[in-house]
Amino acid sequence: MLIQQKELSDLINCSYHNWYDDYKKNCIKSFSLEIPADVLNYLKQDYFVLPKECNLSDACSSNTQKIGETSSFSDDEAEEESAPEFREFSDKITKIIDKLGGSAFIKTNWHSPKDSVWITAGQTLRVKDLCDVYQLLKASSICKEDLNHVSESNFCHIIFKKWKDVHPGTEFRCFVRNRNLIGISPRDWPQYHEHFKAQKRDIIKDIVSLFKEKIKDKFPIDNYCFDVIRETKDHVILIDFSPFNEKYTAPLAFDWNFLLGDEIIIENDDEESDNPEFRYLDKDVGIQPNPRNNYGFPQEMIEMFKSSTLSDDQIEELNRITLEQTEAGSSQEN
Ligand SMILES: Nc1ncnc2c1ncn2[C@@H]1O[C@H](COP(=O)(O)OP(=O)(O)OP(=O)(O)O)[C@@H](O)[C@H]1O
Numbered sequence: 329m330l331i332q333q334k335e336l337s338d339l340i341n342c343s344y345h346n347w348y349d350d351y352k353k354n355c356i357k358s359f360s361l362e363i364p365a366d367v368l369n370y371l372k373q374d375y376f377v378l379p380k381e382c383n384l385s386d387a388c389s390s391n392t393q394k395i396g397e398t399s400s401f402s403d404d405e406a407e408e409e410s411a412p413e414f415r416e417f418s419d420k421i422t423k424i425i426d427k428l429g430g431s432a433f434i435k436t437n438w439h440s441p442k443d444s445v446w447i448t449a450g451q452t453l454r455v456k457d458l459c460d461v462y463q464l465l466k467a468s469s470i471c472k473e474d475l476n477h478v479s480e481s482n483f484c485h486i487i488f489k490k491w492k493d494v495h496p497g498t499e500f501r502c503f504v505r506n507r508n509l510i511g512i513s514p515r516d517w518p519q520y521h522e523h524f525k526a527q528k529r530d531i532i533k534d535i536v537s538l539f540k541e542k543i544k545d546k547f548p549i550d551n552y553c554f555d556v557i558r559e560t561k562d563h564v565i566l567i568d569f570s571p572f573n574e575k576y577t578a579p580l581a582f583d584w585n586f587l588l589g590d591e592i593i594i595e596n597d598d599e600e601s602d603n604p605e606f607r608y609l610d611k612d613v614g615i616q617p618n619p620r621n622n623y624g625f626p627q628e629m630i631e632m633f634k635s636s637t638l639s640d641d642q643i644e645e646l647n648r649i650t651l652e653q654t655e656a657g658s659s660q661e662n
């Protein structure tokens with residue numbers, strides 16, 4: 329993907345490790361681990377072999393033993409021989425997961441590996457050990473794209489956030505234009521959540537407060553989006569920043585023509601500014617297709633696995649999981 333200078337600078341400002349320290353009091357506790365060149369090179373490659381240290385007895389205890397009955401992706405000793413080894417880096421990962429209480433949510437600079445959740449036995453992004461981390465990242469095209477955005481290895485990071493169970497009705501995406509908060513959308517769009525209507529004023533008030541007190545005058549660019557969780561009244565947690573750009577950020581309840589267009593009047597007067605529109609479904613129109621469920625099992629991965637390390641049984645198991653997901657998705661939509 330060709331990236332313009334302005335776009336790149338927006339991306340850099342929105343990269344988790346660049347903003348987290350300035351906002352950490354309002355964020356979920358996180359650690360950022362710089363990816364060394366050899367690991368970066370490994371993560372960018374398409375072949376799917378886990379590092380040797382994943383085969384140590386206590387390295388893969390949780391979501392792993394995932395596919396088929398075997399303890400690693402391949403029984404092939406030659407492959408085991410050719411597996412890379414990143415002991416020092418892997419030790420750091422294990423220590424960070426321990427420090428976060430034994431489980432974490434991971435991201436690369438901008439994105440979580442939500443497209444590779446299918447690869448874990450528990451169908452979860454919750455990582456508990458080394459293998460979960462390598463496996464999710466290796467299988468994620470979204471994270472690979474993140475890593476490809478920046479060529480200098482010292483700029484690529486894995487972010488580890490303390491795991492937190494999140495209720496979808498508490499998540500919001502906020503749109504900022506010319507340093508004004510212009511729109512708020514539920515992230516779980518287009519699902520109906522009864523409390524939005526009743527709590528509309530408080531939701532807006534709490535998010536505007538966080539924005540005005542902590543973000544507005546501090547975030548270095550004028551146009552951007554940010555995501556929050558409003559757990560309870562007066563308690564809003566900052567989750568992420570992303571560019572104010574249709575290439576990188578889903579508009580959810582809005583559309584980019586509206587967000588970028590003249591219909592929105594931006595007031596510079598302090599009294600009038602930051603008066604965002606909160607758009608949500610105010611009627612229950614039945615279960616809607618959820619774009620977040622669209623991350624299925626990619627065909628090219630099946631091909632890749634076929635040609636490399638998985639046995640036929642393992643492929644069959646993966647196909648079974650995919651089929652189950654597809655059926656679950658379509659029965660939700662009906
Ligand atoms: N620490 C956490 N523990 C558990 N789940 C989390 C955590 N942080 C985020 N999530 C969940 O994962 C979802 C995606 O997180 P996040 O927004 O950081 O990912 P993303 O890849 O940047 O997504 P997007 O592409 O939509 O911007 C959140 O909406 C939330 O439901």
Ligand SMILES: [Mg+2]
Pocket residue numbers: 438439568569570
């Ligand atoms: Mg994001």
